Amino acid sequence: MMLSKGLKRKREEEEEEEPEKEALAVDTWWLDPRLPAVAQAPPAVPSNSLLDLSVLKLHHSLRQSEPDLRHLVLLVNTLRRIQASMEPEATLPSVPSPPEAPGVAADSLLASSDAALSASMASLLEDLSHIEGLSQAPQPLVDEGPPGRPSGGAPPGLGALDLLGPATGCLLDDELEGLFEDIDTSMYDSELWAPASEGLKPGPEDGPGKEEGLELDEAQLDYLLDVLVGTQALERPPGPGR
């Protein structure tokens, strides 16, 4: 059974960074207060070790099963600051570019970490959004009108579809397609069902609308039933009870 618990970061990071300590100049700041610290004399260019440390932390945080959002956001913002001061002319790509090959030469560290970082930050944040969409099965109704008016009674038992309230602020809109990608819906993809872009739940106010949308008329229903009955007759002789 796959069970992943959100791990405590502190001890793990200490263990991970043990071998790194000798390479990191930060260690000496801790032991020897005479050395100028980052805060006292903000350097024009931060050391590569600070960047490395931040990237390491970010990747570690990304690997968590359920990343702490505050920790992640603060890390990302700090990294952006570091990167901005290292390359003031370069702009961070707003569109995530595909990450470069893992074996990157040391002299192009900045460029590759920039792209890989943006890509991993972007993909992580997108993942969060996607995962959040999946797990939003039961959620409070988003209130857009005056308080006291929930967005329509939802019959129980519809599960994930319950929460499609008014379109604004509804987080499942994008993920709906993705939710059902792997389910074969060819049986249902026909005129039988009213094509509804929103509000898949049949609330009481949807009554008249539903009838208009449904293209299934009585003739088609009869035909369908005949087919079903006829098919069964073809497959086997009627049982004794029939």
Place this chain on the structure above:
Amino acid sequence: MAISRGLARRTVPEAADIISTVEFNHTGELLATGDKGGRVVIFQREPESKNAPHSQGEYDVYSTFQSHEPEFDYLKSLEIEEKINKIKWLPQQNAAHSLLSTNDKTIKLWKITERDKRPEGYNLKDEEGKLKDLSTVTSLQVPVLKPMDLMVEVSPRRVFANGHTYHINSISVNSDCETYMSADDLRINLWHLAITDRSFNIVDIKPANMEDLTEVITASEFHPHHCNLFVYSSSKGSLRLCDMRAAALCDKHSKLFEEPEDPSNRSFFSEIISSVSDVKFSHSGRYMLTRDYLTVKVWDLNMEARPIETYQVHDYLRSKLCSLYENDCIFDKFECAWNGSDSVIMTGAYNNFFRMFDRNTKRDVTLEASRESSKPRAVLKPRRVCVGGKRRRDDISVDSLDFTKKILHTAWHPAENIIAIAATNNLYIFQDKVNSEMH
């Protein structure tokens, strides 16, 4: 101030015993703690009696119950921690006490009642509750209530589930005593205490594109008197005061409290250390108290440009930020507290130290919560951290501070000088005996 030590609990260091929240009720008679194992322990103050002057007003265990259990989120394949993030008491409206407790995802309303009498003398049942043989019943009697040993019963009255996608960091009961709010990293919901299947979203800072996420909600609280006002703090160090009368969705703040960055203190860690970890309204409702990594600040609701007071909690750490970033301590979230008269503020620090600042005299003190340095009824000795230069005998040097011993959770009695300090898995209750005699 002479302070004597109260009681501590649990000496075996187990992870599940780590205290994660501490909260006095509105009279201070009860003190609730929540821990990492999902348990709530309630302490009750013994009434002061002249017969036993030594046990004047000490807190004893009143009730213990399991509030939250670990859960499994099947869609994400994740375990939901049972750790209690926050406890908030409801104002008492009848003989029973009620409190809200929350973990990362689910808030529960608990009712605590006392039973000290039981009926005796049933006609149809015997003492054990078994039906009597009717032929043995020759006369009718009226059952009477007889005293019994006090029994405290705790029952879950409401479960407010599935309201949050992200981790709940705060809950706050409204002064109307009918509603409360819960806040996670990106959203704040308003609940009615009697309704569990629906909540109203009143703040939503989730960007349309998660790549644009740069700020999260860190804490929130209702105003103590104005039921339409609440404040929430952010990871960027800003406070937003919102008025629920203005709009249903309070994404537009009524007031934004933000202090401009001090250019001389600028570093790569400026944003992390400016992140507000706790916000508390004063009892008067006129001020707000915030805690960020290195300071506590007092804000006047009428002035948005800057705090009116700033107190340094442990400025000697400013030159160590890089190391604290490395070991993740820079992300620690400390709480803060007002005393009953809003004249003294308190917050925790490292090495089991906690700090108090007197707003009137501008004096501050550092005290330590540990069994080694305080014996029962002894007076706590002020501590000092030295940063080089002359070192006095009992001073601690910055480099010998133990960063694993952090006082994140503290609480102050609503009226008296009694404080509760959570030091990992130990609870310390300190009382100011001298002052209480002087009143």
